[in-house]
Amino acid sequence: MASNGLAGRQVLLGVAGGIAAYKAADLVRRLGDAGAQVRVVMTENAARFVTPLTFQALSGNPVRLSLWDEGAEAAMGHIELARWAQDILIAPASADLIARLAHGLADDLLTTLCLASAAPVHVAPAMNQQMWAHPATQANLDILRRRGVGVFGPAAGEQACGDVGSGRLLEPLELVARLAARQRGDLLAGRQVLISAGPTFEDIDPVRFLGNRSSGRMGFAIAEAAAEAGASVTLVAGPVNLATPAGVQRIDVRSAREMHAAVLGAAQNCDVFIAAAAVGDFRPAEVALHKIKKRGDGGLSLELTQNPDILADVAALPRRPLLVGFAAETENVEAYARAKLERKRLDLIAANQVGSGLGFEVDDNSLTLISADATLRLPTAPKRELARQLIDVVAQRLRDRGTDNGAGAA
CATH class of the missing domain: 3.40.50.10300 (CoaB-like)
Structure with a gap:
């Protein structure tokens, strides 16, 4: 796997709500194997599927969930995180989170960080196949692509709800490879x-x-x-x-x-x-x-x-x-x-x-x-x-x- 481009890279992993959040735990480990430094920000709904303690143990860093964390925000912690990140990867990215990003909302810690950071943002969609195919979702993704947001996936196959189609989160190794590839931006520069x-x-x-x-x-x-x-x-x-x-x-x-x-x-x-x-x-x-x-x-x-x-x-x-x-x-x-x-x-x-x-x-x-x-x-x-x-x-x-x-x- 070509992941050398992530050595020492500071990756902020955003985890949105959805059953695919369980794969994000393995993603933290795979990013670490590739040499990245990882900090995790979860939405409150994501914490209903996987506990913050899991991500803290895997990343070695405290996990942030809320803008209303008085201890972290005493020193404007969300701005510190936004400045720290060299890449922001949201995996899984739910249809709701994609919609909020597309329309510039900043109603939780994760979306606020995306607006406050100059780092490249990448989303890995994960949702029901019908939600993925809905014109509203596709229109929101078009908005993000035009802004330069990277869209990784989704894959197609059997889903947790029993449906079959596009909407599965890409596997962690594939996401690491995609993110690493983004670091090769000078390979054909000027060509x-x-x-x-x-x-x-x-x-x-x-x-x-x-x-x-x-x-x-x-x-x-x-x-x-x-x-x-x-x-x-x-x-x-x-x-x-x-x-x-x-x-x-x-x-x-x-x-x-x-x-x-x-x-x-x-x-x-x-x-x-x-x-x-x-x-x-x-x-x-x-x-x-x-x-x-x-x-x-x-x-x-x-x-x-x-x-x-x-x-x-x-x-x-x-x-x-x-x-x-x-x-x-x-x-x-x-x-x-x-x-x-x-x-x-x-x-x-x-x-x-x-x-x-x-x-x-x-x-x-x-x-x-x-x-x-x-x-x-x-x-x-x-x-x-x-x-x-x-x-x-x-x-x-x-x-x-x-x-x-x-x-x-x-």
């Missing part, structure tokens, strides 16, 4: 990173299209990781149902030709192009003006024509960025990936096996990173963690080039 993600759809008629199963999750995770590392990120996204990562400029497209135009338009001044999109190789030669009807013989023939090669055209630019491709294969994964690396003159290719629950439409993945001189295997992990590891490798390759701006021929 322009262009990423393509998701599928492309090629229309057959007004109601049908050719497409693929790419969810876009890997590409969006890479965009998030690049932004966390300090890059200026442009994300060209095919038709997916995913929220835009904080700090990322997004361009939505549908077809391969639209993606080609958007990427070529943005690639002129980028330092890195990571082609994570699953671009359709072919499109119908003609698009029917009206819905194609069934025929008596039960057959239908489509004439297909080849789409433009986005990677090849970016590689041919006079000012060539560092090029990272993806190879999603069902067999002979490394052999096909290496052939693609050489054929398209890539600097790096990320190969992964797809099909039968692998690659597409899942939260976890594994990657093999192949360059002309090295092979690095990244074992199965959440896509966000793999994305951070990929960005680490990209940053190292930029440093190894030794150029002033990170671009130019490989």
Whole structure:
């Protein structure tokens, strides 16, 4: 786990009310293992689920619950805490707390600290899946994201209430990794990173299209990781149902030709192009003006024509960025990936096996990173963690080039 960025870091952990508060006890321990100094502030409702004494024993520091603690507030203790914190992490963050933060309320110690501190604030939502999906909750999160608040999660799965869906608190190790990643803000500082993600759809008629199963999750995770590392990120996204990562400029497209135009338009001044999109190789030669009807013989023939090669055209630019491709294969994964690396003159290719629950439409993945001189295997992990590891490798390759701006021929 990449947590060195937390060594000596002063982390104020806020714990809101909810059954997921029990996981915050393990989170305190994991933060300590990563080298962080931890102080805990609980809401009064959180203390109904886990006692303050538990957090005091794990953190080694007194736990604060109220603005009306006369002993602590005699010397303006909440201001001292606000100044002490280098990061504020709220885990779990309930729907109520998210709403109060979004609207700038300061009606308890935790929300007051968030307003009084200059430290970055991060929230890890945990709530019932219907509460998570409610437009009010999503609108409040959008407000927080626009202010630069980090949103970690939530995960999907079975919930304490018996429902199944999004709203589970991320596991403590994942939260530690997310917080550590936020400390890498200078890794790609000053770099322009262009990423393509998701599928492309090629229309057959007004109601049908050719497409693929790419969810876009890997590409969006890479965009998030690049932004966390300090890059200026442009994300060209095919038709997916995913929220835009904080700090990322997004361009939505549908077809391969639209993606080609958007990427070529943005690639002129980028330092890195990571082609994570699953671009359709072919499109119908003609698009029917009206819905194609069934025929008596039960057959239908489509004439297909080849789409433009986005990677090849970016590689041919006079000012060539560092090029990272993806190879999603069902067999002979490394052999096909290496052939693609050489054929398209890539600097790096990320190969992964797809099909039968692998690659597409899942939260976890594994990657093999192949360059002309090295092979690095990244074992199965959440896509966000793999994305951070990929960005680490990209940053190292930029440093190894030794150029002033990170671009130019490989």
